[in-house]
Amino acid sequence: xxxxxxxxxxxxxxxxxxxxxxxxxxxxxxxxxxxxxxxxxxxxxxxxxxxxxxxxxxxxxxxxxxxxxxxxxxxxxxxxxxxxxxxxxxxxxxxxxxxxxx
Amino acid sequence: xxxxxxxxxxxxxxxxxxxxxxxxxxxxxxxxxxxxxxxxxxxxxxxxxxxxxxxxxxxxxxxxxxxxxxxxxxxxxxxxxxxxxxxxxxxxxxxxxxxxxxxxxxxxxxxxxxxxxxxxxxxxxxxxxxxxxxxxxxxxxxxxxxxxxxxxxxxxxxxxxxxxxxxxxxxxxxxxxxxxxxx
Numbered sequence: 001x002x003x004x005x006x007x008x009x010x011x012x013x014x015x016x017x018x019x020x021x022x023x024x025x026x027x028x029x030x031x032x033x034x035x036x037x038x039x040x041x042x043x044x045x046x047x048x049x050x051x052x053x054x055x056x057x058x059x060x061x062x063x064x065x066x067x068x069x070x071x072x073x074x075x076x077x078x079x080x081x082x083x084x085x086x087x088x089x090x091x092x093x094x095x096x097x098x099x100x101x102x
Numbered sequence: 103x104x105x106x107x108x109x110x111x112x113x114x115x116x117x118x119x120x121x122x123x124x125x126x127x128x129x130x131x132x133x134x135x136x137x138x139x140x141x142x143x144x145x146x147x148x149x150x151x152x153x154x155x156x157x158x159x160x161x162x163x164x165x166x167x168x169x170x171x172x173x174x175x176x177x178x179x180x181x182x183x184x185x186x187x188x189x190x191x192x193x194x195x196x197x198x199x200x201x202x203x204x205x206x207x208x209x210x211x212x213x214x215x216x217x218x219x220x221x222x223x224x225x226x227x228x229x230x231x232x233x234x235x236x237x238x239x240x241x242x243x244x245x246x247x248x249x250x251x252x253x254x255x256x257x258x259x260x261x262x263x264x265x266x267x268x269x270x271x272x273x274x275x276x277x278x279x280x281x282x283x284x285x
Contacts, residue, residue, distance in 0.1 A: 019171040
């Protein structure tokens with residue numbers, strides 16, 4: 001997406017509220033995908049205030065690749081989500097061990 | 103408007119796909135007019151049931167992208183296919199509201215999916231949204247129900263992943279007996 005499409009925090013909040021309502025009418029995997037999609041939108045918004053974060057950039061690419069799997073490959077989606085989860089947890093350990101805010 | 107064919111129909115069927123990555127280039131007005139013409143030519147139970155709303159305002163598109171959970175693409179424009187529920191009710195009663203409306207929207211969506219590749223465009227069906235949200239964004243009256251949003255744009259250089267192989271869906275005479283192609 002172009003820079004003009006970089007979401008604001010308001011945009012992300014709007015997406016989360018609308019997805020929260022819509023998730024009640026969807027399947028569990030799709031509700032999961034909405035949260036993952038929102039994470040991607042949040043990372044794009046965060047890039048505005050925290051530019052140059054290599055982890056954010058890498059995770060954003062992984063999220064974009066993973067989220068569409070829910071539509072045709074639920075096992076692959078689940079496995080990829082396991083991988084993303086593990087990478088986030090390992091990154092959290094590193095950031096928290098360094099004593100700084102993540 | 104001249105409506106010459108630009109692509110064999112069966113080739114358009116083969117090339118049809120859902121796009122989630124668009125180039126960001128604007129869609130020429132003439133091209134959009136032809137796409138809308140194609141949607142308007144789709145079968146309908148009665149004139150007045152189906153309404154199309156073209157959205158190409160950047161602010162409205164941005165709002166759609168964040169208010170509609172299924173809008174996971176960066177298309178610069180969209181077409182909302184809506185049904186007039188009053189006309190549906192007058193035409194076919196409850197079945198008109200529950201079923202005919204959806205079929206009419208589906209025929210228009212199918213025409214759009216076939217016309218798009220012929221015009222060098224890509225589209226993506228968006229069905230995950232709250233009707234109330236879309237009504238609020240597009241100022242739709244209560245008797246207009248948004249049935250489906252069609253994101254439209256010029257596909258990105260690297261297109262979205264193609265659909266997987268179509269499963270066996272054709273049965274012969276009775277359900278469960280596979281139809282065998284004999285030609």
